[in-house]
Amino acid sequence: MQVTKLNLAERSYDIVVGKGVITFLGGYIKKLELGDSAYVITNSALRKRYGLRLERLLQQAGLEVKFRLIPDSEKSKSFSQLITAIEDISNFDKNRRVFILAFGGGVIGDLAGFVAAVYKRGISYVQVPTTLLAQVDSAIGGKTAVDLAQGKNLAGAFYQPRLVLSDVRLLRSLKPREMRSGLAEVIKYALIKDKELFNYLEKNYPAVLRKDYSVLQHIISRSSWIKAAVVSRDEQETRNLRTLLNFGHTIAHALENALGYRGLTHGEAVALGMLVACGISVRLAKLKSRDAARIEGLISKVGLPVKISGLSLAKVIQAHYHDKKFIGAENRFVLLRGIGKAEVVSNVALKVIREALKERIIV
């Protein structure tokens, strides 16, 4: 077990990573005085697989428990799910002290966190992420949101959980494609901040994919530590620091958007986005071709895509220019100066973006 503290003064919290750490849930809830009633937001597959055990754990801690099941789809990150959940909690919450438990992947975590952020102007919540992607990324750092037709995550809040419990045993039912998708974010951390982690991944990716718990614990706590360090210094992304975590994401969002959010998992889109960012970095003479090749090598070996077909370049470029990170007339990219070294660069020439994108699109 490894515990990382995310430091934000009185809003600091622990990120606990390890095998079987879910058994500490009740103790933490008591210690943190989160309340007497747990409103668990999850989906039906997770409820079926882990619901009874989770309910027992919470009841043994003296808590009342209510489950809310949401469909397992990005579509659940909607205002309609938000409103229904709030109405449901307010019916459950008669003279209780309710907190929220997000038990699931990124969709559940983002929605549940936003519910916690706005119900009665903010109640406590705990993240128990059940996917690799959520354990290394989305469950940490307090970015909560729902989507609108006009764009993903267009309404939300920065609202920190009181605890993140990442039990690697919850990953045992995860499909290989979901494991790889999470791995893309781990590679991202390595590329922007941690060359050692990159070396480790090159050596140990087969163990990750076959779900060796101790290797998983290592990469998840390493990723958690990096994310916690960044978020504690730039919680609301006002200092170009948290921006580094968007490495590969600018293009990933454009790809996902151009594809209508079908076909690619988020991690797959991030993998491609990172490769485009590497291509731009090489063209701007920031990154050595040799390093770019090494990065592409790892991405390819773990089974993430390095090229994509069935997509028009024009559509991706257009989606890019509608990104919410696009400020004023300037674009902004996170680029690499080497493995483990990233920086924010503004005003990259469209020609360079286009060339780097072209490399990844099969016509």
Add this chain to the structure above:
Amino acid sequence: MQVTKLNLAERSYDIVVGKGVITFLGGYIKKLELGDSAYVITNSALRKRYGLRLERLLQQAGLEVKFRLIPDSEKSKSFSQLITAIEDISNFDKNRRVFILAFGGGVIGDLAGFVAAVYKRGISYVQVPTTLLAQVDSAIGGKTAVDLAQGKNLAGAFYQPRLVLSDVRLLRSLKPREMRSGLAEVIKYALIKDKELFNYLEKNYPAVLRKDYSVLQHIISRSSWIKAAVVSRDEQETRNLRTLLNFGHTIAHALENALGYRGLTHGEAVALGMLVACGISVRLAKLKSRDAARIEGLISKVGLPVKISGLSLAKVIQAHYHDKKFIGAENRFVLLRGIGKAEVVSNVALKVIREALKERIIV
């Protein structure tokens, strides 16, 4: 003109009170670097009366302006208005830097603040309150919210504006009943924190009601100063300090709820709620009957109600027990120890509450 600073580290802001201060709007927006496009949330009556002038002021500061009109009703504090506004802004907001300007009373301020809190996880907003109630209370302190069928303000955020501009000239079209409603909150500040203000009101209430600008400036900046002092020390109402601002409001909410939010203005309900709280304070031997009589005298002289008819005691008590401020099995009241001295008291006996309420209900 009087400027009060609400201190919250890097989220501090000015509250500017005076005659004609709206002319400073453009200068402040530039100085604070709020953006290049103003999304003004208001209603059609205000738009008709002040829209052209406001638009010109903003355009002279080099800003693009878009108005959004919402119906002038508590019903506008809804998720449906929130969502429509967010969609509308995201269509307006193509490569701009948009901030929100709340131009109206409490409903507009609460809704607009919540829109600002959640759009893209938070953008800047400015409060330009146009009612006495909003100038002395709701525009200050960052409480934003919408209502649900299950209760008022059930979803919202603590999210501070970047500036509050209270121009007393905007009150010249305000109806007498709305003036009195705002005055109830001014009396509240006097009762919990400021005996001098109470004395001042006893002497000058006729000048308030005939809208003497210098008297208005005095009571609004005094109220703003008190609210700013409280909010800067207890922003999220976690220390029983901001709770003092709820003096009279526990019962007021129960009355409004029992009446289905018809018949009483918020200020009228607060006036009655303060009298019930005084009644409880006298019964618990905290407040002298002589002071309670003086308080009732002022409330009565300004034309606020001291009794109410057409309401069942049982219904009010029931509504009270469903209040969101009701925590666990305990009730909590703000009571007076004298004029200008308030405290939070838990577990007031139902019998005492009932007696104090009975005094105010005409059967």
